[in-house]
Amino acid sequence: MENGSLPMFWDFEFTFEVxxxxxxxxxxxxxxxxxxxxxxxxxxxxxxxxxxxxxLGSVVHFVMEFIRxxxxxxxxxxxxxxxxxxxxxxxxxxxxxxxxxxxxxxLGIHYAAYTAEVYRSGIEGVAKGQWExxxxxSLPTSRTWGAIVLPQAIRKVIPALGNYLISMxxxxxxxxxxxxxxxxxxxxxIGSESFRMxxxxxxxxVLFLLVSIPSAIVIRRLEKRYVAV
Amino acid sequence: MSPSDxxxxxxxxxxxxxxxxPAEGPLIVFDQVVKRFGDLTVLDHLDFSVAHGERVTLIGxxxxxxxxxxxxxxxxxxxxxxxxxxxxxxxxHMPRGNGLVxxxxxxxxxxxxxxxMVFQQFNLFPNMSVRKNIMEAPVHVLGVSKDEAAQKAxxxxxxxxxxxxxxxxxxxxxxxxxxxxxxxxxxxxSPEILLLDEVTxxxxxxLVTGVLDVLREVAENTDITMLCVTHxxxxxxxxxxxxxxxxxxxxxxxxxxxxxxxxxxxxxxxSFLKSVLENGH
Numbered sequence: 001m002e003n004g005s006l007p008m009f010w011d012f013e014f015t016f017e018v019x020x021x022x023x024x025x026x027x028x029x030x031x032x033x034x035x036x037x038x039x040x041x042x043x044x045x046x047x048x049x050x051x052x053x054x055x056l057g058s059v060v061h062f063v064m065e066f067i068r069x070x071x072x073x074x075x076x077x078x079x080x081x082x083x084x085x086x087x088x089x090x091x092x093x094x095x096x097x098x099x100x101x102x103x104x105x106x107l108g109i110h111y112a113a114y115t116a117e118v119y120r121s122g123i124e125g126v127a128k129g130q131w132e133x134x135x136x137x138s139l140p141t142s143r144t145w146g147a148i149v150l151p152q153a154i155r156k157v158i159p160a161l162g163n164y165l166i167s168m169x170x171x172x173x174x175x176x177x178x179x180x181x182x183x184x185x186x187x188x189x190i191g192s193e194s195f196r197m198x199x200x201x202x203x204x205x206v207l208f209l210l211v212s213i214p215s216a217i218v219i220r221r222l223e224k225r226y227v228a229v
Numbered sequence: 230m231s232p233s234d235x236x237x238x239x240x241x242x243x244x245x246x247x248x249x250x251p252a253e254g255p256l257i258v259f260d261q262v263v264k265r266f267g268d269l270t271v272l273d274h275l276d277f278s279v280a281h282g283e284r285v286t287l288i289g290x291x292x293x294x295x296x297x298x299x300x301x302x303x304x305x306x307x308x309x310x311x312x313x314x315x316x317x318x319x320x321x322h323m324p325r326g327n328g329l330v331x332x333x334x335x336x337x338x339x340x341x342x343x344x345x346m347v348f349q350q351f352n353l354f355p356n357m358s359v360r361k362n363i364m365e366a367p368v369h370v371l372g373v374s375k376d377e378a379a380q381k382a383x384x385x386x387x388x389x390x391x392x393x394x395x396x397x398x399x400x401x402x403x404x405x406x407x408x409x410x411x412x413x414x415x416x417x418x419s420p421e422i423l424l425l426d427e428v429t430x431x432x433x434x435x436l437v438t439g440v441l442d443v444l445r446e447v448a449e450n451t452d453i454t455m456l457c458v459t460h461x462x463x464x465x466x467x468x469x470x471x472x473x474x475x476x477x478x479x480x481x482x483x484x485x486x487x488x489x490x491x492x493x494x495x496x497x498x499x500s501f502l503k504s505v506l507e508n509g510h
Contacts, residue, residue, distance in 0.1 A: 133352035136303050137366035137418065138342045147365065151356045 015199045018190050022200065025186035026207050032104050032182060033169045039108025040164065044115030048123060049145070051116070067113040073174045076106045080178040103175040111168055118160045122153035159223035166215055170208070183207060254317050256281045256454050257302070257422065262311035262321075264297050264478075271297045273478035274311065282452040286465040286486070289475030290501060295458040299424040302456070303346045304337045315340065315422075342370065345420030349427040351407040353399040353414070359386070360395045363414045371418065378417070385413035389443045405436030409443050416447070423447075425457040437461070444468065460505055466490050474498045 047064060051057040067075070080102045126149050134144040154161075173184040187200035255278035264272040272294045279285050287295040300306045301313060301321070312329065313321040322329035323336040332340070353362050363382035367373040373381075386392045389409035391402075399407055408428055415423060425444065429437045441464045448455065448468045459465055465472060465486060472489040474482040474497070482495040493499045 127350075127352070129348060129350050129352035130354065132303075132305055133348065133354070135305060136341075136344075136346040136348075137414070138338055138370045139366060140338075140369065143365070143369045147369075148354050148356070152354075155356070 011196065011199060014194070014196060015203065018194075018200050018203070021186050021190065022183060022203050022207065025181060025183035025204075026211070028100070028180065029169070029172045029182045030211070032100070032107060032172045032175065032180065033165070035104045036107035036111065036168055036172075037165050039105065040111035040115045040168070041161065043109065043112035045119050045150075047112060047116035048119035051120060052123075064113040064116060067110055072107070072110050072171060073177055075110060076103060076175060077177050079106050099175070099178045099180045103172075103178060103180045107168060107171065107175070111164055114164055115161060118157045118164070119153065121160075122157035123149060125156055126152045155226055158226045159219060162219035162222055166212055166219065169212060169215070173204075253281055255279060256283075256316055257456075258314040259298070260312045260314065262301070262313060263309045264294070264301065264306065265309045271478055272301075275479065277473065277480060277483075279454060279456065282454055283471065284448055284455040284457065284469045286457045286459060286469040286472045287475060288459070288462075288465065288472060288489075288501070288505075289481070290504075293475040294478040295475050296426055299346065299426050299456060299458060302344060302422070303424055304332075304341050307331065315343075342418065343421045344424065345415035345418050345422070346424040346426065347408070347411050347415050347428045349430050351399075351404070351411045351431070353407055353411055355399050357398075358395070359391070359397050359399065359402075359410050362399065362410060363417045366414070367417050381417055382413070385416055386410070388416075388446070389413045390439070403436060404432045405439050408432065408436075408440045412440070412443055412447070420453060422454045422456070425455065425459065427458050427460070429459070429461055462490060462502070462505060474501065476501075 047060055050060050080099060130148055130152065131144065134148050139148070172180075172182050175182055176184045176188065179185060183204050187204045190200040191197040257279040259275050259277050262272050262275045263270065271292075275294070275298075287298060289295055297306060301308060308321045311321075312319060318340075319329055319332070320340055321332060323332045353359075354365070357365065360379065360382050363385060364375065364378040367378040367381065368375055383392065383395060386395055389412055391406055391409055391413075394402060394406060394410070399410065402410065412428075428444070429440050432440065441461060444464070445468060447453065455468075457465065457469065469486050471483060472486045473480050474489060474493075474495065476497045481497045482489065482493065489498065490502065493502060
């Protein structure tokens, strides 16, 4: 270590110097997580409903199974570097295909494969009698789903969905692979420019903890509140 | 009762096709209805009819097909063979061309509005208040205004003796109270036919009377046609015009409640009634 290029003592001045850039990275990480989560929540719900449609449901199930059984980092790299631009552009309309866009969409779709399963278990957990009562009252399908089945199903799976929020947050550093300017990417950049790794990388860990510990506490509270019913 | 053999015949059999025609045909007609679940035949070429305003109790051992009859009428199940008619119009089937085809979802939705059902397990919506439970269908199916539906909900809750529970949630109520709300919810749709599927079977014994009293009141004060599956023989005797004893998917015996309970003629009915009495119902 004596002659290493990375001095192993902690430099507080340097820490304060790199803090703004890292906080900016944290903000990007939070944005990735929240937008990705929104995609995962809505898309997952759609998938869970479509999965009950006979043939279409099987096709969707197969695609979701494929997404769940391949690593997220490969999906991200594949879409960013290998998916032909001509294919990606019509999907996204006028949104520029930046690393951020690809990252957040792939993250969202990947996690939709998981949230769909969560929703599905919630929907299957709604008692058969609820469907029958809705039918006996001649309620239209939209009301049966919207006012009776989904409110009960979602309530039960709120804790499970919350856990995926934390998982997603912890998976955002994978987007390092395509250069999204999130926390880890910035720390790595700082390290390679200054030849000091310790401060920035340690801060990345601390910042992650600072967000995920309070989130975990909030989610545990939700769990108590909703599962008890 | 002669079943309609030709597909051209799209009017209900039964009622007045033998002898003089009554002023009004039967409300419900089961015409050679078969219901199978896989290899199991639950209803075996069943024929029977129910008149307007008639209250019929279905009794018989479990698995004899009583509940299936209610579930077919509520369109929770589909007939395997045969036809069901309501008010002279096809119900399990719909007219197409010159014949009848199994009824589609849209047709059923239109037809089943006049039928209400109360379930053994109440099946109230736990995510809604009592008020919302009762208002849901009138507002979203019949298009009644919210004010009007809320007022009707209050009246019905008073009828079932739960006026003070209008803002409660189902989970806060006892089983008996939940079942009375479920009765109010079914009545809110002003059904012509009310199906009662073992509505007191899931209740603690001390709560049974309250629910049955409500139903007695409904029976006395309305002309709703009622089909009732129950093990409460006293209630059946008081309220119903006719009792059908089911066994293995067929009607083993039918008659006036006084006759069925007082002087059963079939061995099957006798042994069934004996076993029900022994079980303390």
